[in-house]
Amino acid sequence: MTAPPPRGPEAGGVAGRAPGGLAADVQRLESLIDQARHHPRRLARADLRDLPVMYRRVIAALAEARARGVPIAQLARLERVLIAAHGLLYAPEPPRLGRAFVALLREFPVVVRRSWRALALAVALCALGGGWGYSVVRSDPGRAAALLSPELLDNAHHFKSGAAREGDPLYGAFYFTNNATVAFSVYALGATFGLGTVLVLLYNGVMLGATLAIVLSLGASARFFSFVVAHGELEMLAVFIAAAAGLEMGWALLRPGWKRRSDALRDAAHATLPMALGASLLLAVAGLVEGWISPMPLPFSTKATLGASLLAGALVYLGRGRGRAPGDPVPSPSPRQSAGEG
Amino acid sequence: MDRLDDVATVETPEQIELALPLAGVGSRALAFILDFLIQLIPISIAMVVVVVTNSITLINKTEKGDVVQDVRPSVMAAAVFSVIVFVTNFLYFTFFDLVSGGQSPGKRALKLRVVRDGGLAVDARSSLIRNLVRTVDMLPGFYVLGLISIFVSREHKRIGDLAGGTLVIRDRAEAVGDLSALVSPRPALLAQGPAGSAPALSGPDRALLHDYLERRDKLPEEARHRVARQIADTLAARYGVDAQLPPDAIIDQLARR
Numbered sequence: 096m097t098a099p100p101p102r103g104p105e106a107g108g109v110a111g112r113a114p115g116g117l118a119a120d121v122q123r124l125e126s127l128i129d130q131a132r133h134h135p136r137r138l139a140r141a142d143l144r145d146l147p148v149m150y151r152r153v154i155a156a157l158a159e160a161r162a163r164g165v166p167i168a169q170l171a172r173l174e175r176v177l178i179a180a181h182g183l184l185y186a187p188e189p190p191r192l193g194r195a196f197v198a199l200l201r202e203f204p205v206v207v208r209r210s211w212r213a214l215a216l217a218v219a220l221c222a223l224g225g226g227w228g229y230s231v232v233r234s235d236p237g238r239a240a241a242l243l244s245p246e247l248l249d250n251a252h253h254f255k256s257g258a259a260r261e262g263d264p265l266y267g268a269f270y271f272t273n274n275a276t277v278a279f280s281v282y283a284l285g286a287t288f289g290l291g292t293v294l295v296l297l298y299n300g301v302m303l304g305a306t307l308a309i310v311l312s313l314g315a316s317a318r319f320f321s322f323v324v325a326h327g328e329l330e331m332l333a334v335f336i337a338a339a340a341g342l343e344m345g346w347a348l349l350r351p352g353w354k355r356r357s358d359a360l361r362d363a364a365h366a367t368l369p370m371a372l373g374a375s376l377l378l379a380v381a382g383l384v385e386g387w388i389s390p391m392p393l394p395f396s397t398k399a400t401l402g403a404s405l406l407a408g409a410l411v412y413l414g415r416g417r418g419r420a421p422g423d424p425v426p427s428p429s430p431r432q433s434a435g436e437g
Numbered sequence: 438m439d440r441l442d443d444v445a446t447v448e449t450p451e452q453i454e455l456a457l458p459l460a461g462v463g464s465r466a467l468a469f470i471l472d473f474l475i476q477l478i479p480i481s482i483a484m485v486v487v488v489v490t491n492s493i494t495l496i497n498k499t500e501k502g503d504v505v506q507d508v509r510p511s512v513m514a515a516a517v518f519s520v521i522v523f524v525t526n527f528l529y530f531t532f533f534d535l536v537s538g539g540q541s542p543g544k545r546a547l548k549l550r551v552v553r554d555g556g557l558a559v560d561a562r563s564s565l566i567r568n569l570v571r572t573v574d575m576l577p578g579f580y581v582l583g584l585i586s587i588f589v590s591r592e593h594k595r596i597g598d599l600a601g602g603t604l605v606i607r608d609r610a611e612a613v614g615d616l617s618a619l620v621s622p623r624p625a626l627l628a629q630g631p632a633g634s635a636p637a638l639s640g641p642d643r644a645l646l647h648d649y650l651e652r653r654d655k656l657p658e659e660a661r662h663r664v665a666r667q668i669a670d671t672l673a674a675r676y677g678v679d680a681q682l683p684p685d686a687i688i689d690q691l692a693r694r
Contacts, residue, residue: 117616178455286596
């Protein structure tokens with residue numbers, strides 16, 4: 096021990112007690128906790144040294160008081176400050192925002208690859224709904240009104256007759272917030288045993304199929320595809336990824352294996368969170384393109400090239416991106432398999 | 438005081454149990470209503486801005502006839518509006534969870550706190566999951582699923598708490614009693630502990646005692662007395678224990694060192 100810290104009397108070591116007694120220790124611990132909670136990086140060196148010392152002194156006092164049979168009600172203040180101190184001392188240090196973002200970029204491809212089955216299922220469900228919606232409306236265009244909301248119906252007709260609006264990156268904000276809300280919802284709905292996610296996928300498939308059928312029957316397909324082709328691929332991919340995360344959660348709830356259901360849900364939700372967050376990043380790119388470039392009167396081939404390269408870029412990133420998924424609470428049964436695909 | 442089922446027990450690495458007092462439905466609902474009202478503030482401000490810009494655009498339109506008119510301000514206002522709604526929806530709770538250690542303003546007012554399952558401070562992942570899944574708790578309306586989950590689950594968890602691995606606990610400052618009265622001025626057990634004047638046992642002697650104590654009850658009466666006498670005589674001299682005590686008393690006293 097070198098010079099004693101200014102405010103932490105070290106008289107008797109950890110086992111001993113400061114001159115002020117237990118009351119002083121508790122008070123010091125309370126003020127340290129308050130500081131640590133709100134400005135953790137502003138704690139002085141002496142404070143950092145004092146925090147565990149005070150914690151151990153007070154928790155030893157609690158153990159002693161319990162052993163002596165002190166009524167629980169009198170120990171409430173000790174317990175409260177100890178719960179807080181324990182929660183701060185033993186929690187890992189939170190990463191800074193920039194580091195967390197880099198970690199997300201590295202984890203995202205790994206987690207997506209590990210969930211390729213769920214991703215395939217999401218695509219299949221949407222295609223199933225799409226096929227049904229398309230065939231129903233194609234055989235009887237009148238039934239479109241039953242499948243689509245008036246707004247979507249309007250939208251579809253808009254491709255036939257509506258005036259073009261200008262491209263503006265600001266519009267991207269609408270598309271991004273709408274689509275990211277959908278992505279977060281299909282992820283969260285996994286907690287309904289996956290049922291909600293499945294229904295949303297089917298429903299969205301039906302709407303897409305029905306819209307496509309109307310557009311084709313109106314003969315407005317050229318404009319429709321010209322609008323959709325630049326951003327649609329990336330957008331769909333992102334929503335499928337978020338939905339796959341939801342399906343993983345649902346599957347964990349249905350087949351928890353040796354875990355408790357709630358633990359299985361928690362592990363799956365934590366393991367697949369990067370998919371929901373990563374999907375929203377892809378949607379930010381797609382939204383910008385949708386608001387800005389898609390409405391522009393560019394030749395179809397230009398837009399198609401842009402759309403294809405966006406999709407290809409995303410797939411290359413997802414397929415080749417290397418990195419580990421640190422803090423992954425799920426003991427993956429086949430780590431070699433998922434690593435081998437990369 | 439607390440009912441037994443209203444706490445989640447945590448064992449600290451010091452092997453001492455702490456009881457986290459779980460929050461009740463009422464205080465959680467009140468906290469949410471407060472938070473909801475606070476969330477309405479930025480949203481309604483943005484809404485006012487949108488309405489104002491829109492009407493300005495409209496006035497310009499009627500004054501200038503139907504010529505080229507600038508809709509950009511109203512587009513910009515609407516874009517900002519959608520972003521503000523999105524951010525308050527999805528990041529309000531997580532922001533405050535991380536900035537103030539698990540307390541949104543509503544929870545702070547009601548003296549509640551979000552922690553992770555083991556009582557640890559909430560982290561970004563758990564908080565994000567807990568609050569993304571909030572949309573499911575709200576289904577089909579008025580938090581019906583969340584309420585059912587709180588009533589059914591052992592630790593009063595809504596679905597978001599289950600998925601995030603979090604708890605909501607009460608964090609109320611308790612009435613201050615005389616803390617110094619809780620413990621003796623110097624811990625009684627430590628005062629006469631091994632740090633005192635009595636020398637500690639050497640390894641072989643400790644092993645000898647251990648072996649004897651383990652077999653003591655199985656030995657025939659006579660053999661037991663003989664062995665005990667032998668051990669006690671040897672060790673009493675070596676460690677300075679009163680040799681006049683009965684052999685087994687000496688042995689017991691040494692074994693406690």
